[in-house]
Amino acid sequence: MGNLRLIRQDRRFRPQQQTLGIIFIIPMVAFLLVFVVYPVLYNIFLSFTNARLIKKDYSFINFDNYKKIFTDLRFLTYVKNTVVWTVASVIGQLSLGLMIALMINRKSSGTGLRSFLLIPYVVPAVAIALVTKWVMNGDYGIISYWFQTLGLIEHRQSPLAIPGSAMAVLVIVNVWRSYPFPMLIYWATLKGIDKELYEAASVDGAGTIQSFLHITLPHLRDTTIVLVVLRIVWTATYFDLPWLITGGGPAGSTTHLPIMIYQASFGTFQTGYASSLSVILGLSLFLCVVFYVRKTISNDSGR
Amino acid sequence: MKKGILYSIQKNFWYLIFVLMVMVLVGFPLFWMASSSFKPSVELFKSPPLILPETPTLHWYMSAFSDSTVIRYFINSLIVSLSTMGINIVIATLGAYSLARFSYRGRRFITAAILSAYCIPPIMLMIPLYRIIAGMGMNSSYAGVVLGHLTLTLPFCVWILIPFFRKVPKEMEEAAIIDGASAFNVFWCIILPVCIPGILSAGIMVFILSWNEYLLSSVLVMSDTMKTLTVGLANYISSTEIDWGTIMALGTATTLPIVIMFSAIQKYFVEGLTAGAVKG
Numbered sequence: 001m002g003n004l005r006l007i008r009q010d011r012r013f014r015p016q017q018q019t020l021g022i023i024f025i026i027p028m029v030a031f032l033l034v035f036v037v038y039p040v041l042y043n044i045f046l047s048f049t050n051a052r053l054i055k056k057d058y059s060f061i062n063f064d065n066y067k068k069i070f071t072d073l074r075f076l077t078y079v080k081n082t083v084v085w086t087v088a089s090v091i092g093q094l095s096l097g098l099m100i101a102l103m104i105n106r107k108s109s110g111t112g113l114r115s116f117l118l119i120p121y122v123v124p125a126v127a128i129a130l131v132t133k134w135v136m137n138g139d140y141g142i143i144s145y146w147f148q149t150l151g152l153i154e155h156r157q158s159p160l161a162i163p164g165s166a167m168a169v170l171v172i173v174n175v176w177r178s179y180p181f182p183m184l185i186y187w188a189t190l191k192g193i194d195k196e197l198y199e200a201a202s203v204d205g206a207g208t209i210q211s212f213l214h215i216t217l218p219h220l221r222d223t224t225i226v227l228v229v230l231r232i233v234w235t236a237t238y239f240d241l242p243w244l245i246t247g248g249g250p251a252g253s254t255t256h257l258p259i260m261i262y263q264a265s266f267g268t269f270q271t272g273y274a275s276s277l278s279v280i281l282g283l284s285l286f287l288c289v290v291f292y293v294r295k296t297i298s299n300d301s302g303r
Numbered sequence: 304m305k306k307g308i309l310y311s312i313q314k315n316f317w318y319l320i321f322v323l324m325v326m327v328l329v330g331f332p333l334f335w336m337a338s339s340s341f342k343p344s345v346e347l348f349k350s351p352p353l354i355l356p357e358t359p360t361l362h363w364y365m366s367a368f369s370d371s372t373v374i375r376y377f378i379n380s381l382i383v384s385l386s387t388m389g390i391n392i393v394i395a396t397l398g399a400y401s402l403a404r405f406s407y408r409g410r411r412f413i414t415a416a417i418l419s420a421y422c423i424p425p426i427m428l429m430i431p432l433y434r435i436i437a438g439m440g441m442n443s444s445y446a447g448v449v450l451g452h453l454t455l456t457l458p459f460c461v462w463i464l465i466p467f468f469r470k471v472p473k474e475m476e477e478a479a480i481i482d483g484a485s486a487f488n489v490f491w492c493i494i495l496p497v498c499i500p501g502i503l504s505a506g507i508m509v510f511i512l513s514w515n516e517y518l519l520s521s522v523l524v525m526s527d528t529m530k531t532l533t534v535g536l537a538n539y540i541s542s543t544e545i546d547w548g549t550i551m552a553l554g555t556a557t558t559l560p561i562v563i564m565f566s567a568i569q570k571y572f573v574e575g576l577t578a579g580a581v582k583g
Contacts, residue, residue: 020486021405025413028398028461035454036420039431046430100325103318113322115569117329122565124515126533127554130540131336134547142335142352149351176332188577230422237424240517244537258426265430266522278427289422293415 040282047276053269065276074252075260082256084167085174086236092175094227097182098220104183105190114187121180129244132173136160160246163253170242170254177241178234182227189223190216222295229292233285257281333558340364340551347548363552373553375528376535383445383520383531384513387452391460392506394453396498399464400490404476414465421458425518428454433522442525451519456509463508463575467501468494504571511561532557 047065051058069075104114120128135143138158147153159165193215201211239258242248248255248263255263257277265274312319339347340363342356367373402414432454436447471494479489495502517533524530530538536557539550565572 018405018407020490021401021407021410024397024401024405024490027394028401028417028457029413031394031453031457032416032420035432035435035450036423036428036458039428039435039454040423042431042435043427046434051434103321103325106318111570113326114573115566116326118569118573119333119562119565120329122511122515122561123333123558124517124533124561126515126517126536127336127558128332130536130550130554131332133540134339134551135332135335137547140348140350140352140547145351176329184573184576233422234424237426239424239426244517244540258424261426262429262518265433271430271434275430278430282427289419292422293418296418297411297415 043275044279046272047279049272049275051271051275053265053271058272061272065273066280068273069276069280077252078255078257078260081167081252081254082236085171085242085254085256086232088171089174089178089235090228090231092171093179093231094182094224096175096179097184097227098186100179100183101186101190102216105187117183118180120177123177125177125240126244128173128177129241132169132245133160136169161250163250166246166250166254170245173245174235174238174241178231182231185223185227186220189220193219226292226295229288229295233288233292236285237281336551336558337555340548340555342548344548363548364556367549367552367556372535376530376532379445379529380514380532383448383452384510386445386449387456387513388506388510390449391453391456391509392502395457395460395464395505396495396502399461400468400494402461403465403468404494417458417461420454421462423454425451425455425516429518429522432519436523437525442523443529445524445529447523448520448529448531451523452513452516455516455519456512459512460505460509463572463578464498464501464505466575466578467498467505471497501571501575504568505575507564507568508572511565514557514561 048060048062049058050061050064100117104117135141136158138144138156138161141158144153144158147159148155148157153159153162153165159169197215198211201215206214236256237258239262242254242256243259243262246254248259258281261274261277261281264270264277338355341359341361342353343358343360343362346353346356346358398417402410402417428451432451433442436442436450441447441450475493475497476489479493484492515533516531517537520531521534521537524534536550536553539546539553
């Protein structure tokens with residue numbers, strides 16, 4: 001009797017329940033359609049026009065913006081900068097993140113240490129940029145002072161004023177800011193590895209290094225692939241930190257595509273041209289996004 | 304006891320050195336910002352630089368906060384971040400609950416869309432949002448920035464909320480249904496109260512993201528009196544005469560509340576992010 005009642009109740013509830021689910025999803029879907037999907041399409045549309053920032057009217061110019069980009073010599077340099085910035089930052093943050101994850105994965109380390117190590121994740125980019133400019137100040141900055149004393153740079157010079165080292169500084173600061181995310185994901189993966197595997201290995205006479213190579217590393221493979229893809233997307237499009245620290249200088253040596261887009265849009269007011277730049281950046285990362293989404297959704301089959 | 308500690312230090316010597324090194328590297332920029340903000344002018348520009356202020360002073364904080372524009376920036380940031388957080392909590396809670404607990408056509412597609420939207424960076428949305436928001440005349444109010452921040456934070460918020468709703472045992476819902484509760488009542492009276500900590504911490508994470516955001520904040524507001532703190536701070540550095548003491552004081556004052564808020568919720572943040580992230 002009881003079971004019968006349960007089934008009947010359940011049946012009666014279902015259609016209504018689904019309706020509520022659909023009602024609940026509507027605000028979110030509506031918002032995304034209007035303020036994310038539409039803007040992305042609008043951006044693609046603008047990339048085929050000669051729209052300017054201030055003027056309202058514009059006309060179609062087909063692929064002229066794209067032709068202009070690919071004949072612009074600076075574009076190639078900025079693509080190269082973007083690649084250097086992205087590859088170095090991603091390798092840096094993943095290596096540091098993994099090292100620290102291995103460090104906090106030990107039994108003896110408490111959650112206090114982990115909390116402390118997560119802090120850079122939430123420090124405002126503006127604050128980091130200001131400190132960086134302060135410690136790199138040629139006259140009074142402590143890092144500049146150390147470098148000057150060691151004879152690495154000239155008296156009163158700042159590492160931010162030299163093309164090669166300005167990019168290095170940006171990458172180091174970005175690694176400092178962004179390692180907590182990989183650290184957290186690696187740490188969660190490490191925690192998920194079956195402890196018995198290590199015990200079995202040590203019974204078989206495997207040392208720490210052997211266990212690491214044959215148990216830990218293979219388990220981290222999938223995580224690493226997904227992290228690399230996600231961090232490439234985030235880093236290649238990251239604007240705030242490089243812009244606030246160097247503004248793309250000296251001599252364009254730290255200008256990457258996001259800064260180029262910003263300058264085209266709000267520096268020279270060529271909205272159409274800037275849009276086509278961002279379409280190119282978006283297309284080159286599109287496959288990464290598709291891969292990341294497919295991988296994450298299929299890993300978590302319920303979603 | 305003492306022998307035990309000594310022994311464990313000896314055994315873990317290299318480990319402890321590594322931990323110490325990492326902690327110094329992580330802490331140094333923040334320590335230096337705070338330390339500089341308490342140094343009087345003479346010490347600030349001393350060579351070689353002093354590690355700690357010799358005669359600590361609150362001078363920079365006093366002068367920064369006696370400036371009414373600075374107070375304005377703080378209030379603006381607070382208004383923008385709180386609005387973003389409030390709207391976000393409502394939309395994301397409903398959306399995440401729907402995605403976590405219901406089954407209807409298109410649910411998987413919407414989940415994939417949310418995750419894709421999470422990958423769309425501000426630099427891609429900057430140009431179209433600028434035109435849309437300026438076209439609607441919203442760049443003379445807070446609404447433009449709030450909308451901009453919502454595009455960045457909503458997908459993230461939904462994504463980390465889904466696991467919180469998943470975790471609620473199905474039996475709790477079923478029991479209520481048998482007692483004759485409507486679907487809405489199940490959500491309102493059973494699910495919501497259990498998930499409040501998760502929802503609030505996701506909301507605080509949104510607050511933090513909104514508080515820290517620079518690009519859209521600088522682009523989507525025209526009037527100077529409505530600029531947020533990050534934009535105001537960034538303008539200090541581009542002015543010709545850089546007032547380092549005030550900048551370090553303001554940097555510290557901007558960062559400290561965020562770090563405190565984050566410390567309070569980081570347990571939930573870790574839970575939500577590692578559940579929503581990759582499983583190797």
